[in-house]
Amino acid sequence: MTRRAIYAGSFDPPTLGHLDLIQRSSELFDQLIVAVGINTSKTPFLSLDERIALLTEMAEPYTNVTIAAFDGLLVHFARQQDCRILVRGLRAVTDFDYEFRVALANRKLAPEIETTFLLAREEYSFLASSVVREVATLGGDVSLFVPPSVKASIQTRFPAKRATE
Numbered sequence: 001m002t003r004r005a006i007y008a009g010s011f012d013p014p015t016l017g018h019l020d021l022i023q024r025s026s027e028l029f030d031q032l033i034v035a036v037g038i039n040t041s042k043t044p045f046l047s048l049d050e051r052i053a054l055l056t057e058m059a060e061p062y063t064n065v066t067i068a069a070f071d072g073l074l075v076h077f078a079r080q081q082d083c084r085i086l087v088r089g090l091r092a093v094t095d096f097d098y099e100f101r102v103a104l105a106n107r108k109l110a111p112e113i114e115t116t117f118l119l120a121r122e123e124y125s126f127l128a129s130s131v132v133r134e135v136a137t138l139g140g141d142v143s144l145f146v147p148p149s150v151k152a153s154i155q156t157r158f159p160a161k162r163a164t165e
Helices: 016-028 048-058 074-080 093-109 129-137 148-157 159-164
Strands: 004-009 031-038 065-071 085-090 114-119
Touching (some): 004 074, 016 048, 016 114, 031 074, 048 065, 048 148, 093 114
Parallel strands (some): 004 031, 004 085
């Protein structure tokens, strides 16, 4: 039996914390789908195509990882992908509270799908895409938070800020 898992998020932008979870999940499961959620109620920092391209580059070393976009409920996407495991990262107690409620709702909607939680490494426990977006828009150096390709993509959006790094 193939153990297929989905690691979903907005990845706006992808961070070193995301990369760490992709790497660790790729070792735990036979196949990992990194699913980029489409949220039409938010204005994204990076376009969907940019996020998919960056994640594809980040995941290149992991032959069992694919990148896909999805719209709607994650459990519906998981069923379409014939997947029974969702991977979620936890950074802090506040993440657990939110993720626990989402996991219980998903269990009600799709009892055959399990949620697996992976703890963030200590060095990424503070890291969120929102932190990266704020640092980038205020002209800070994001190189400690994102892979080089993501940094380059961000710098093209904020070229005037590059001189302050």
